[in-house]
Amino acid sequence: MTQRTALVTGGTGGIGTAIVRYLARQGHRVATNYRDPAKAEAWRAAMKQEGYDVVLVQGDVSDPASCETMVREIEAQAGPVEILVNNAGITRDTTFHKMSYQQWMDVVNTNLNACFNVTRPVIDGMRGRKWGRIVQISSINGQKGQYGQANYAAAKAGMHGFSISLAQENAKFGITVNTVSPGYVATDMVMAVPEEVREKIVAQIPVGRLGKPEEIAHAVAFLTGEEAAWITGTNLAINGGHYMGW
Ligand code: CAA
Numbered sequence: 001m002t003q004r005t006a007l008v009t010g011g012t013g014g015i016g017t018a019i020v021r022y023l024a025r026q027g028h029r030v031a032t033n034y035r036d037p038a039k040a041e042a043w044r045a046a047m048k049q050e051g052y053d054v055v056l057v058q059g060d061v062s063d064p065a066s067c068e069t070m071v072r073e074i075e076a077q078a079g080p081v082e083i084l085v086n087n088a089g090i091t092r093d094t095t096f097h098k099m100s101y102q103q104w105m106d107v108v109n110t111n112l113n114a115c116f117n118v119t120r121p122v123i124d125g126m127r128g129r130k131w132g133r134i135v136q137i138s139s140i141n142g143q144k145g146q147y148g149q150a151n152y153a154a155a156k157a158g159m160h161g162f163s164i165s166l167a168q169e170n171a172k173f174g175i176t177v178n179t180v181s182p183g184y185v186a187t188d189m190v191m192a193v194p195e196e197v198r199e200k201i202v203a204q205i206p207v208g209r210l211g212k213p214e215e216i217a218h219a220v221a222f223l224t225g226e227e228a229a230w231i232t233g234t235n236l237a238i239n240g241g242h243y244m245g246w
Contacts, residue, residue: 002226005029005079007071009061009118010088011054012043014187015137018213019085022221024052028083031074033059061088061114062106071121080129081122083224086115086159087137091189096150104151111155115162123170132175133224136163137216138235140183144243156181160235167233176232178223183239185211207240 006023010016011032024030032054034040040056047054055078059070074081089111092103115136126132141149142156160179167177184190184201190210193201202210219236222228237245 001027003027003029004082005031005074006083006085006224007031007033007074007081007118007122008085008087009033009114012040013088014189015182015185015213015216016087017043017047018217019087019137019220020047020054021050021052022214022217023083023085023224024054026221026225029055029078031055031057031078031081033057033061033070033088035060061086061118062109064117064120067114067117068121071118075125080125082126082129082131083133084119084122085135085137085220085224086118088114089137089139089156089189091149091152091192093148093152093193095148099151107151108155108158111152112158112162115159119162119166123166123175126175127170127173130174132170132173133228134163134166134175134177135220135223136160136177136179137220138179138181140181140237140239140243143181143235143237143245163235164233171232174229176223176228178231178233179235180216180219180223181235181237181239182216183211183237183242185213185216187213205240205242209240211238211240 006028008019011020020030057070057073060066136159138159139156141153145153163177163179
């Protein structure tokens with residue numbers, strides 16, 4: 001298969017690490033960003049032990065200038081970015097009447113504005129080469145809403161609006177743009193939800209358990225593959241049946 005260069009933002013996190021592993025196993029050169037050098041080095045060492053050589057570049061997805069520098073550095077080390085997975089994300093859960101402007105902005109900047117910040121520096125190259133794969137990692141809560149997540153649900157819903165517009169603008173250039181909307185996956189982010197709240201959430205999942213990061217990564221590998229050229233503008237829900245839209 002064709003070896004490509006992939007950038008997975010937030011690759012050191014729970015779902016991100018699984019995506020990095022999957023794309024690397026497909027033979028791609030995989031890059032990710034980090035903010036905390038100490039955490040990044042420990043992660044790089046652990047990945048190396050597993051046999052994965054990942055390009056790690058400092059970059060804050062909420063900052064456009066930082067993203068421009070990050071993308072150019074990745075290109076210098078690994079070649080032009082042909083696969084982009086906008087995966088980095090944070091939560092600042094609280095009911096809206098208690099939410100601060102900062103909690104709103106932090107979530108919108110890191111989850112939604114990051115799509116602009118990271119995609120803008122790679123899109124011209126993809127259009128010029130007439131090939132690209134872009135995947136937004138959104139959330140079930142962008143589809144159904146969630147008590148305590150007005151900021152996160154708004155940002156995650158916005159990510160799919162971004163996907164379907166980009167999909168239309170770039171279809172002629174061999175670029176597909178899709179969204180994956182994971183449900184509750186066993187990562188640090190979900191484990192930070194208070195246990196009694198989490199138990200109630202798991203009870204609503206027909207499959208009867210949290211998802212595994214690999215179950216999301218598998219879909220990203222599928223959507224970024226050569227043969228997925230006719231899948232664009234879709235939102236793939238992977239949530240154990242927790243929310244069944246159509
Ligand atoms: N529906 C209706 N009522 C609810 C509710 C719900 N889903 N969840 C909580 N409540 C009620 C409680 O029963 C309680 O009611 P009483 O006051 O009558 O007892 C009340 O809301 C508590 O409200 P507070 O405003 O005092 O809330 P709090 O400060 O104690 O905590 C919260 C609220 C932070 C939102 C907490 O409930 C929570 O963490 N909820 C989980 C949010 C969640 O699912 N986050 C997902 C994180 S993982 C992720 O985001 C990944 C992904 O993509 C899926």
